[in-house]
Amino acid sequence: MLAKKNRLPIQYLKSKKSEVRRSQSLTLKKYTNDKDVPRLGVMVSKKVVKSAVKRNELKRLVFNQVRLLLPQLKPFDYLVVISKNNSKEQLIEEINKLFK
Structure with missing residues (x-):
């Protein structure tokens, strides 16, 4: 799990402008940050x-x-939005592509 300083409260990001990158099943939104550490939020x-257990499992994976x-x-503040349920291997591969 990420340290608390690297976790992002996602409810405050809706009105901010962002840079967006997309893949087949993920969207990565990058927001400006006034802190000196990168922060990450995940939304499913x-x-x-449908299952909360599986949503939390996907968040932990990311x-x-x-x-x-x-x-x-x-x-920066990074928000990962999972828009399609793929296998774990595909998600890991897409995460690595989006963040590099």
Whole structure:
């Protein structure tokens, strides 16, 4: 899991402008940040995955994968929106592509 300083409260980001990158099943939104560390938020809607357990599992998967990439990230706020339910391997591959 990510450290608290690297977690992003996603409810405050709706009105901010962002830079957007998309892949087949993920959208990465990059917001400016006045802090000196990168922060990450993950959003999975009920339309994508009905079960809360599986939504949380997907969020944990994204958090753990990005945690490995944290030293390479610049200090921005990143929001990952999962828009399609794919296999874990495909999600990991897309996360690595979007963050590089």
